[in-house]
Structures are given as structure tokens and as C-alpha cells.
Amino acid sequence: AQSVAQPEDQVNVAEGNPLTVKCTYSVSGNPYLFWYVQYPNRGLQFLLKYITGDNLVKGSYGFEAEFNKSQTSFHLKKPSALVSDSALYFCAVRDSPRGNTGKLIFGQGTTLQVKP
């Protein structure tokens, strides 16, 4: 079965510093991986996805993620954090890419706190 894990409940960084939010995955076959962000009392917003090709994926709001097949990881990164980046971040994997359910399986979420 497909699964993702986010090993950190919370990540704290200072504004202007680089940030990394970690995600590891377990899939059968090729992984389709996604990152979402959730601000307080809001729905989830899509940031970026990895399907195939270049291991470095660029997304919204200056975020990028690095796909590493040997380490089965898909860490979210940003070179310079902003206070407004403070939010809850979810990594997700497509359930059975060859199937047609379209379901996403989410990690448990990581709270990013960026301090001024």
C-alpha cells in the first residue's frame, strides 16, 4: 500500500533562512507525489507535484521539492523563509497510480513556524 510519512510535527526557522520540510514515501511502482499547504481555517492549497522527469520540482510561492528515489524522499524546500509561510504543510502520494480512483494519501502534516 502507498504511504507517506512526515517525521517532524513542527519545524521552526528564522525569517530569511532556508527551510526544509521532510517527507518520505513508500510506494509500489512509480510515485506521484504532491505538496499542499493549509493556512488556519482554510482548505488545502496545491503547491507542487512530482510525476516524472527532473528531480527538482518548482512550485508556487517560491517553494521547490527534491525527489530522491534512492532515499525515497520528497522534501519541500525554500531558499529564504517568510513569516507568511507559517502554516501546516502536507505531503501526499497518489493511491495506486495505475488505478483510476485519483485518491491522495496524506502524511500527518508538519507545522512550519517562521519567526521574524
Added chain:
Amino acid sequence: EADIYQTPRYLVIGTGKKITLECSQTMGHDKMYWYQQDPGMELHLIHYSYGVNSTEKGDLSSESTVSRIRTEHFPLTLESARPSHTSQYLCASSSGVATGELFFGEGSRLTVL
């Protein structure tokens, strides 16, 4: 901005009441989903639909029911609400392409007293 809408955004009701959470999308997506988000923030799939007249139970057992009579509409109903149903409910849709992302509504936060 995704064109998927949920109402109500917030609802506080008493035990035993029947409630329906509305979800509509204007993107013509065939696939729609309901996720329940715990106070601890994890997301669990409770229902999904491949298209009109198709509904399936998700990975987390739920006492709620759903219907899909129109492509754009995917309401969730609780016949008799209980405090254990207190949660945030997130509706989503996708085009059905395997590589496609899900688009989420803003959520409905339900509190049952």
C-alpha cells in the same frame, strides 16, 4: 483559485440533528472526495465518487452518507449528529487524470454539542 465551494463554513448544532454539508464545483470534474480532518490535523478519506450515481466508502469508516446526482454537486449528510462527529470536513475534486492534483474547498467546521 479553484472553483469548489463548501457551505456552511461553520456549523454548531445539538446532538441528534440531521445536517447536510454542501459541496459544489464548477470545473466539470468527474471525481470528488470528502476528507475528515482530525483536531490533530491528519486527513482521512471518508467518501469518494467517480461520477454521477457513483459513491464509495473511503479509508476511514464514517456514519455519514453522500450522494452524486449531478456532476457538480456532492453533498454529505449526517442523519443524527453526535459530539464524535465534531471535525473539519474538506471536499475536493479532480479531473481524473492520474497525474492531476486535487482541488480543495475551504472546509466545513462542524461542532456538535
